[in-house]
Amino acid sequence: MSSENFRQLKPFFSILLIIATLFSIVFLQMEERRMGYSVLKLTREHKKVWEEKRVKEIALAKITRPxxxxxxxxxxxxxxxxxxxxxxxxxxxxxxxxxxVVNKGIAKKDL
Known part of the structure; x- marks a missing residue:
């Protein structure tokens, strides 16, 4: 390829580089948004499971009270x-x- 042909293609390559950069920026922003939604969904699920656990612990405490x-x-x-x-x-x-046995600190499983 001659130097004159390369000079003629320089504007084309620069525009191609700019377009590729813009597409990559848009793609990264979309990925960031998608990951944010995933994190939000997992956070909601974690809160729901934690609340269910707390309710079950309270129910167990009520059932087993003396x-x-x-x-x-x-x-x-x-x-x-x-x-x-x-x-x-x-x-x-x-x-x-x-x-x-108690004074020596031997565990019950050792008896």
Whole structure:
């Protein structure tokens, strides 16, 4: 290619470069907008899941509160409250061994 042909094509190449730059800018702006919508959608989904978790934790706390468990045990399963004469007191060698285990810090799974 001669230098004269290259000079004639210079304006064409410069316009082509400008158009390519403008297209790339538009493309990058569209990608930025699309990513913003994706982030917004994920943020809304995260808030929704977090709210469901909080509601379930509250429901679990209500279900497992001691007063409710006590009343269910007395009504549905006909259980009665523990009386003083029903409590078993351990004494002797077994209690000393348990005290040793507790003092040494051995876990229950090791027993």
């Amino acid at each position: 007063q409710l468990l006590d009343s269910v045990a007395q009504q549905k399963f006909t259980l009665k409250k523990v009386q003083a004469n029903q409590i078993i007191h351990l004494s002797g060698a077994l209690t000393e061994e348990v005290d040793k």
